[in-house]
Amino acid sequence: MRAFTYERPADVASAMKAASQPGASFIAGGTNLLDLMKIDVEQPTHLVDISRLPLREVGETADGGLRIGALVSNTDLAADQRVRQRYPVLAMALLNGASGQLRNQATAAGNLLQRTRCPYFYDVAMPCNKRQPGSGCAALAGFNRMHAILGASQACIAVHPSDMAVAMAALRAEIEVQTPAGLSRKVPIAELHRLPGQNPERDTTLARGELITAILLPPPPAGRQTYRKVRDRASYAFALVSVAAIVDTADGKIRDARLALGGVAHKPWVPKEAERELVGAAADAGSYEAAARAATREARTYPHNEFKVPLTERLVARTLSDLATGG
Template sequence: MRPFTFERPTSIAAATQSASQIGGKFIAGGTNLLDLMKVDVERPTNLVDISALPLRDFNATAEGGLRIGALVSNTDIASDPRVRERYPVLAEALLNGASGQLRNQATAGGNLMQRTRCPYFYDVHMRCNKRQPGSGCSAIGGYSRLHAILGASRDCIAVHPSDMAVALTVLQAEIEVHAPSGVVRTLPISALHRLPEETPDHDTTLAPGELITAIILPPPPAGRQTYRKVRDRASFAFAVVSVAAILDIGRGTVRDVRLALGGVAHKPWHPRAAERELAGAPANGASYKAAGRAAVAGARPQPTNEFKIGLAERLIARTLADTAASGG
């Protein structure tokens, strides 16, 4: 066990100041951080417990959306009647994301900040640029069945594990962030996570000490919402490929469509080419298949995960067809 200090501040300002110091880490539910500490991947020198902060609000916004405090549990989000009725893609993603025990403990903010489940990242004896910058990437040329096919770099092919983040991407949610300086900013969820490029050790765009304090959902978009996840077993498992879709159809034509993919990149992937392919197109199987092909047109797989290309194509087409058949 590596020694560390522990504190439980009662204000956001105190929490962000403490966590901004070298070796500082926020902890709330701890469902990911504690696991990483146990295998010696994360080595914080100061744990800042934010569980006492006033971040459990769950309220309607004046614009007709929802504001979800960062400490609201995944269970409470997924079971909330407003989410189930107006944002079913989010409820479905959360229910697909973990076991009931984990959902009870995990928080909204922590879900977004969880780290990759790449086995080379978890094994301190393996080369990993995300864990130890400049050491190399054992996944490239190694066992990479579950790794990225889109947006990867020569330094990292890990994927982001959050199902919730994929749903929030398709909903075009925003997050509220408090900085140690006291500045509060709001940014789109699509700007939170980043691609690996040459610095895969930086999972997000947040600076040290910055704290997610809320998730803001806009008014629900028109159309039907679906989340579908392909995984290796029916019980709790991370996505091989997942799709969040919102489809609005009128008079046999796609009026609007939004898509987001999980399990294929270092961040939730927004396949804009697929959306452009579908906009104004006939709402039929041929159009859905074309969208699937467009979504992965730039894929660069490893030898052991080439199957993900065809899987993603088929999953997108099938999800769109099923969403349309449900009344979209």
Template sequence: MQSFTYERAASAEQAAAAVAARPDAKFISGGTNLLDLMKLDIERPAHLVDISRLPLDRIEETAEGGLRVGAQVRNSDLAADPRVRSRYPMLTQALLAGASGQIRNKASTSGNLLQRTRCPYFYDRNMPCNKREPGSGCAALQGFNRMHAVLGASKACIAVHPSDMAVAMAGLDARIETISPGGETRTIPIGDFHQLPEAMPHVETVLGHGEMIAAVTLPPPPAGRQVYRKVRDRASYAFALVSVAAIVEKSGDRIRSARIAMGGVAAKPWRATEAERTLAGAAASDGAFTDAAEAALAGAVGHGGNDFKIPLAKRTMRHTLAAAVESA
């Protein structure tokens, strides 16, 4: 690990200004991802601004009937909050499916959204990686790519975003509130927050340098039943091969509406809008679930080692939708 300087921010505005003042500065909160990357000489910040003690650790009701989750709320606290458990159960399910209890006790809401890929070539400085060193190439294209993207990838990068929490939040239409160095604020729909790789995979979000996440707002609970399902290699402490967050609202024996987000398949939480359109007004049947899964994966492309993800994602979506309908 290279040497670095450190300061503890007294306010969100001060933190944003401190990072913006130096191109080699970064925010640090729980550090569950950044410190690992620094030890491996992948991230090389010369200055760290600690935001972990800022008063952004509360979960508050909004006037619209939703919840505002502070950027420093720990994953364990968010998962355990009675309002989240009762009104946004798939968010609790997703959080508890991620990492381990010890990491959830440290990981923050904003850090979870901003965590970087776990692609082994990103972590190996001896291998080319456009996300780590732009223009160097993508070793995963012809390498070991079992965990990699089948949707939204490019010739420059096929890495996936590792978050479980962000997938559930994508299905819930969360909004991300940020603060800039000059004190300006903006609200970003979560679907617009993460960037697909295209030709610039090292640009992962729409945040500017020094712009800091202040909170995530959840809209009022959607109608229908919520289910989060994660398929992984082992029962705990493993990233998703495929995950599906589904909200299904029924009217009689037909589906009134559905929201579906997927994880483990793209560089961002993937909203399956074609599947949602397919399900609207359809009979709540295995046939409709199959049609939705086919629509969701219509543009999927495997790269050899991850070809199995396409049928796996379809099966996972069918089972998740069936579970949501059954519980409804």
């Protein structure tokens, strides 16, 4: 047990000031951080408990979207009737993640900020550039069945584990961030998470002491929405591949398409080329298959995860087909 200090600030400004000191970490639900502390992957010297801050509301925005407080639980968010009716892809993604007990405790912002479940990251006896920069990536020559096929680097091939973040990427959400200087900024979700590059230890673009206070959903997009997840067992398993899809069709044509993939990259992956292939194309099998191939065009595989390429293509094509035909 490593010693650490603890405080529970009364307001956001105090929380950010406390978290700006070296070795400090925010804690809310703790569903990821506490696990990592137990195995010595995370070693904070000071915990800043934000669980009592007034960030647990889901409210309407002036433009017809939703503002989701950072501390709204995954259970409450999935059960919110506005989410279920207007953003079903998000409700589906949340219900596909973790167990009911974890969803009760986990928060919306914490879900976005959870760290990879790469087994080499979790094993302090193995080299891992994310955990110990410069030590190497054991997954490159190890058992890499669950690892990335898109956007990876020689420094890290881990994947982001969140289901919710994939749906948020398809919905083009924004993240509301408070800075220690007292300023507020909005970050498109596509810019929140980083690809590994040569600095995989940095998961996001947030600076020290910055705090996510809300997630902003734009007005509901036109068309049908769904989230599909392929995993090794029916529940409580991370995605081999997942897809969040939103498709709007009319008169046999695709008017708009939004896609995001999970289980394939260090961040929720938006296959922009596949989206471009779809817009204006005929709503038929040929278009869906062409888009699916475009989604994996930049894929790079490793000895144990070659199957992810055809799996991703089939999942994307089938999901698009089902949405376009009302399935």
